[in-house]
Amino acid sequence: MPTQPILGPSIADQITRVSGGLVIPPPKGDQNRSVQKSGVIDADGQFVERSITWRNGTQVNVEPPMPDPATITELPGAWMYAGPLFGHFGHFLVESISRLWAVGQLKGQIEGIVFTPKFQNRPQHILSVYQPMLESLGVDVKILNLEDPTRVETLYVPQQGFGMFEMIEGAPEFRDFINANAGRNVTADGPEKIYISRSALPPARGSLLGEKQLEAYLEAEGYTIYHPQKDSFEKQMATYKAARYVISVDGSPLHMTGLVGDSGQKVACIARRAGDLDEIFARQFKAFKNVDVVTISALVQDWIPENDNRPSRVSFGEVDFGVLYDKLKAGGFITGTERWAPFDDDSRADLLSDLATNQKVGFKAYAK
Numbered sequence: 001m002p003t004q005p006i007l008g009p010s011i012a013d014q015i016t017r018v019s020g021g022l023v024i025p026p027p028k029g030d031q032n033r034s035v036q037k038s039g040v041i042d043a044d045g046q047f048v049e050r051s052i053t054w055r056n057g058t059q060v061n062v063e064p065p066m067p068d069p070a071t072i073t074e075l076p077g078a079w080m081y082a083g084p085l086f087g088h089f090g091h092f093l094v095e096s097i098s099r100l101w102a103v104g105q106l107k108g109q110i111e112g113i114v115f116t117p118k119f120q121n122r123p124q125h126i127l128s129v130y131q132p133m134l135e136s137l138g139v140d141v142k143i144l145n146l147e148d149p150t151r152v153e154t155l156y157v158p159q160q161g162f163g164m165f166e167m168i169e170g171a172p173e174f175r176d177f178i179n180a181n182a183g184r185n186v187t188a189d190g191p192e193k194i195y196i197s198r199s200a201l202p203p204a205r206g207s208l209l210g211e212k213q214l215e216a217y218l219e220a221e222g223y224t225i226y227h228p229q230k231d232s233f234e235k236q237m238a239t240y241k242a243a244r245y246v247i248s249v250d251g252s253p254l255h256m257t258g259l260v261g262d263s264g265q266k267v268a269c270i271a272r273r274a275g276d277l278d279e280i281f282a283r284q285f286k287a288f289k290n291v292d293v294v295t296i297s298a299l300v301q302d303w304i305p306e307n308d309n310r311p312s313r314v315s316f317g318e319v320d321f322g323v324l325y326d327k328l329k330a331g332g333f334i335t336g337t338e339r340w341a342p343f344d345d346d347s348r349a350d351l352l353s354d355l356a357t358n359q360k361v362g363f364k365a366y367a368k
Contacts, residue, residue, distance in 0.1 A: 004054040005159055007171035014159035015102055016050045018042050021155045022072065023081060023146055024064040025116035025123075032119040037064040039116075040081055040157055050157045053083045053095055056165040060084060060095065061116075067149035075144075077111045078154040085115035085145050087126045090252035093259070094164055096130070101174040102158035103139055104181075110156060112142025123147050133233040137259070138181025168280050169287035179288065183237040183260035190239035191224040196248035196257075198272075200227040203359050208249055208272050209303055209318040210343060210351050217321070218247065221334045228253045245333055249317075250277040258284045261291070268294040268333055270324065272317040274302055274366070294331035298323035300342075302366035303352065305359070311366055316355060318343070 005014075020043040026036040038061045040051035047063040054060065061084060082099050086092040096115065103113065117123035127145040134143055160167070161174030170178075195218045198207035208214060215225045223245070228236045240246070240257040244265055248254050249272040257267070258281065267285055271278040282293035298319040302311040311317075321340035328334045343351065356362045 002049045002052055002059070004057050004166070007161060007167055007169070007174075009172065011101075011159045011161055011171045012105065012173055014050070015105065016048055016157040018048060018155040018157060019153070021048065021152055021157075022067070023075075023114055023116060023150045023152055023155065024067060025146055025148070026064075026119050028120045028147070030119060032121065035059060036061050036084070036119060038084065039064060040155065041066065048157050050159050051081055051083070053098065053160055054163055054167065055095065072149045072151055075114070075146075075150050075152045078109055078156070079144075079152050080106055080110050080113045081155055081157045082113040082115045083160065084118045085123070085126055085130065086118045087121065087129075088118075090255060091118075092130060092133075093252060093255040094162060094168070095160075097134070097137060098160045098162040098167075098174070099158045100134075100137060100139060101161045101171065101177040102156065103141065104177050105158075105173070106156055110141060112144060113139065114150070114152070114155075115143070115145045117145055117147065120147065136183055136186060136233060136237060138177060138184070165280065168284045170284075175288055178259055183241055186234055186237045186241065186260070188238055188241035189235075190242035191226075192243065193221070193223040193245040194226040194239065194243045194247070195223045196246065196251070196253045197225050197227055198249060198251060199225075201229065204314050206272065206312070206314045206316055208270070209316045209355070210347070211249075214321070214324070217325075217336075217340055218334075221336060223247065228256075247328070247333060250281060254281050255284070258288055261285075261289050263290045265289070265291055266294075266332065267291055268296060268328060268331055270319065271295070271297040271299055272319075273311040273313075273315050274299065274368075275311065294327060294333070296324060296327040298327065303355070303363040304366050306362040306364045315366070316363065318348070 022041040040048040123145045161171040199211045247268045249270045269278040269281045278295040285291040301318040304315040325340040
């Protein structure tokens with residue numbers, strides 16, 4: 001059985017060269033599965049283990065069946081396999097970019113990089129969305145997202161160099177590539193203090209219960225409430241590069257900040273759900289930018305949709321605003337002298353009622 005690779009101290013030589021190998025995407029018409037049958041098969045019909053993308057000790061993709069020869073297309077030249085291209089922004093930022101370190105190593109040897117769709121849902125649209133971001137991260141070659149099984153004349157398959165959970169610090173080569181390239185041509189432009197908000201996201205996206213109240217507190221402290229989904233990737237990068245104080249709940253935008261930020265920033269991450277994700281972000285910032293993130297776990301309750309059984313990306317965390325105030329003030333993020341008050345029963349009930357109306361589903365307290 002394959003095992004999740006260790007990323008240190010070096011993965012510089014962990015690139016498999018495959019002649020005449022097959023890059024196999026997930027089957028068309030199939031649903032979005034947590035584990036897909038996709039990856040690279042060599043000319044002898046063997047699954048190339050380095051084409052596995054790992055997450056928390058499990059595989060995102062497993063060995064695919066051999067395709068019907070009539071469905072195979074040909075791709076001449078030398079290319080690099082980049083893994084699955086996720087439509088989800090957070091997974092794109094942590095897993096789809098995880099092999100980009102090898103773009104620098106293979107410079108001058110490849111015509112471009114090839115992804116496979118995470119699943120076959122508008123794959124060329126997904127590529128068009130993320131191509132500017134990939135270019136801003138240092139990809140200066142052609143980028144393809146292969147919808148059909150494709151035999152590649154020469155294919156380089158690098159080891160995954162970054163990932164979720166245990167892999168969040170990244171391999172040295174990945175960190176070096178990102179720190180040298182991410183946002184390099186983007187000029188810092190934005191406010192000094194930002195709170196990265198989730199309050200303007202579409203329904204069914206989790207956040208903090210009563211996030212608007214937190215925004216009001218932080219605006220009084222001179223923070224700009226920032227909704228990154230309203231900006232281009234370039235503008236997001238410019239904003240994160242400019243900010244000297246960044247406060248955010250745990251979420252995808254912090255991954256981008258951790259890629260393009262710098263060691264002079266002060267960052268606070270507020271846990272919005274159970275699972276210690278604030279600590280995961282802290283590890284990323286420390287490894288990439290040598291930033292000591294102020295992690296704030298002030299959760300008093302996870303509120304989850306009534307048909308769910310655990311906290312998730314759609315749940316809402318209730319935090320003790322007094323504890324949040326204490327942590328932010330101790331960390332040098334705020335200066336106000338009046339401690340923030342937690343919700344009383346009536347305020348909480350009103351917030352949950354509004355939440356149920358907006359989300360079109362009731363919410364219940366998570367019983368730990």
